[in-house]
Amino acid sequence: xxxxxxxxxxxxxxxxxxxxxxxxxxxxxxxxxxxxxxxxxxxxxxxxxxxxxxxxxxxxxxxxxxxxxxxxxxxxxxxxxxxxxxxxxxxxxxxxxxxxxxxxxxxxxxxxxxxxxxxxxxxxxxxxxxxxxxxxxxxxxxxxxxxxxxxxxxxxxxxxxxxxxxxxxxxxxxxxxxxxxxxxxxxxxxxxxxxxxxxxxxxxxxxxxxxxxxxxxxxxxxxxxxxxxxxxxxxxxxxxxxxxxxxxxxxxxxxxxxxxxxxxxxxxxxxxxxxxxxxxxxxxxxxxxxxxxxxxxxxxxxxxxxxxxxxxxxxxxxxxxxxxxxxxxxxxxxxxxxxxxxxxxxxxx
Numbered sequence: 001x002x003x004x005x006x007x008x009x010x011x012x013x014x015x016x017x018x019x020x021x022x023x024x025x026x027x028x029x030x031x032x033x034x035x036x037x038x039x040x041x042x043x044x045x046x047x048x049x050x051x052x053x054x055x056x057x058x059x060x061x062x063x064x065x066x067x068x069x070x071x072x073x074x075x076x077x078x079x080x081x082x083x084x085x086x087x088x089x090x091x092x093x094x095x096x097x098x099x100x101x102x103x104x105x106x107x108x109x110x111x112x113x114x115x116x117x118x119x120x121x122x123x124x125x126x127x128x129x130x131x132x133x134x135x136x137x138x139x140x141x142x143x144x145x146x147x148x149x150x151x152x153x154x155x156x157x158x159x160x161x162x163x164x165x166x167x168x169x170x171x172x173x174x175x176x177x178x179x180x181x182x183x184x185x186x187x188x189x190x191x192x193x194x195x196x197x198x199x200x201x202x203x204x205x206x207x208x209x210x211x212x213x214x215x216x217x218x219x220x221x222x223x224x225x226x227x228x229x230x231x232x233x234x235x236x237x238x239x240x241x242x243x244x245x246x247x248x249x250x251x252x253x254x255x256x257x258x259x260x261x262x263x264x265x266x267x268x269x270x271x272x273x274x275x276x277x278x279x280x281x282x283x284x285x286x287x288x289x290x291x292x293x294x295x296x297x298x299x300x301x302x303x304x305x306x307x308x309x310x311x312x313x314x315x316x317x318x319x320x321x322x323x324x325x326x327x328x329x330x331x332x333x334x335x336x337x338x339x340x341x342x343x344x345x346x347x348x349x
Contacts, residue, residue, distance in 0.1 A: 047177055048204060053187055054168045056204020057196065058160035060230060064205075065090050067230045069158060073223035075100075076216060084225075087234040088158055095236045096152050107151045108236060114148040115239050117141060131256070131278070135245070138254050138279060138347035144243040154218045157209065157225065166217050167196050167209070181207040181226070193217070205230060241282065243348070249316035254279030255288045255343040258319065262339045265326070269294070269304070272323030273341040280316045285346035287311055294326050294337045303337060304329045310343075 048056075060067070066089040072081050080101040087095040094109040105118035116122075119141050126132040156162030165171075168189065176188040177200070185200040186207055193215045197208040211223040244250045255275040264270035271292045288310040294303050306324035314320045329337070 048187070048200065050172065050175055050189065053189065053198045053204050054164065054172075056202070057168065057198045057206040058164050060160075060203065060205035060227070061158060061163055062160035064230045066232055066234060068228055068232070068234075069154070069225050070228075071223065071225035073211070073220040073225070074213075075219065076221060082220075084152065086152060086154070086158075087229075087236065089234055089236055093236050094151065095234060098152060108143075108239060109148050109151050110236070110238060112148055113238070114146050114151055115143045115242055116146045116150070117143045117239070134254055134256070134278075134345060135251070138252050138284070138345050139243055140285070140348040142241060142243050142348040143239040144245060154220075156218045163206070167191065167194055172196075194223075241348075243282075248278055249280035250282060251279035252282040252284035252345070252348050253277050253288050253310070253313050254345050255290070255310055257290065257341045257343055260292070260339055260341045261323075264323075265339065267329075269326040269329055270323060271306070271326060271339050271341070272321055274319055274321050275310065275343060276319050277314050277316060279345070281313055283349040285349050288313070288343060288345045290322050290341050290343050292324060292326060292339060292341050294329060294339050297336065297338050 066087065068085070068087050070085040072083050074081055078100065083099040085097045092109070092111050094107070096107045096109075098105050098107075103118070103120050103124065105116060105121035107117075108115045119136065119139065122139060122144065123136045126136050156166050171191040171193055172189045173192070174190040176190065179186045179188040179197055181197050181199075184207060186197040187200050189196045189198065192212070194209060194211040194217075196206060199205050199207055206227045208227065209223065209225045211217055211221060211225075213222040215221055217223075242250070248254070255277050258274040258276050261272045261274070262269075264272070273290050273292070275290065289307055290310065291305060291307045293305045295301065296303050304326040306326045308322040308324040310320065310322055326339075
């Protein structure tokens with residue numbers, strides 16, 4: 001009788017082991033794939049290259065029709081922080097608002113023409129003589145024409161070529177992924193001059209720039225600037241009713257007293273003054289006026305006064321006469337008294 005041949009346990013066991021290992025490998029691969037889908041790819045896989053980010057940042061400054069830069073910085077010659085809001089529109093239009101040490105100035109630059117507004121800023125840049133003080137007063141908060149060189153000049157911060165040379169390329173020594181700017185995923189490229197944060201998604205626009213303390217670019221240091229509003233229409237236009245200090249006829253009336261006539265000062269005391277308009281006929285807050293004051297030279301005290309309005313106005317460099325009557329003074333006071341006249345010009349409406 002032939003012995004019964006037993007099944008080959010080894011062969012069966014080997015086949016089962018191979019199938020099991022294959023299934024486990026398949027499950028492991030699926031799990032790894034799921035993990036990679038849920039998380040970031042290793043070694044920066046799937047992230048934009050540094051060169052791509054830099055090219056996008058440069059293009060965002062050069063190719064955009066417009067963009068805004070806002071934030072603060074320090075000028076090396078000043079201890080105060082400067083707050084700035086700049087709107088740029090290609091090819092050569094800019095609207096800027098700058099606040100420094102509590103003084104605010106607004107500027108519009110279109111081509112080679114520049115316009116400014118800010119009475120306190122104007123006051124700081126005018127002389128201390130009476131005519132300059134009068135000019136500041138009548139200008140009020142109106143726009144005036146000035147030099148484009150007085151506006152913020154930030155070519156290296158707003159032009160792609162200068163920006164690359166200052167902060168990108170060989171200036172970058174460290175990269176940090178998954179930084180954030182106002183909730184936008186960004187990549188931070190850092191170097192000894194500053195940190196540039198660029199959007200991690202196309203078109204890889206520059207979002208923020210931090211210039212380190214002690215590093216000066218475009219005359220500023222210790223800056224924190226944000227870039228946004230790309231390709232927005234800011235509606236920048238030439239302002240209306242602009243004052244041109246090289247043409248004073250664009251000003252509202254600016255009367256100055258040429259002489260005072262007291263020949264009619266008896267009882268009653270009628271006085272008059274010859275006025276000259278150093279300004280023009282632009283609309284003013286109110287009519288100009290002249291205040292006459294009679295002073296006792298012995299005591300230095302005023303003994304009477306009166307006021308007259310200038311109506312109608314006369315044009316640039318023209319003269320007019322106004323007068324009024326000082327009441328309540330006697331003959332003796334009149335003979336010894338000194339009469340002066342001061343013009344008041346309310347300025348631009």
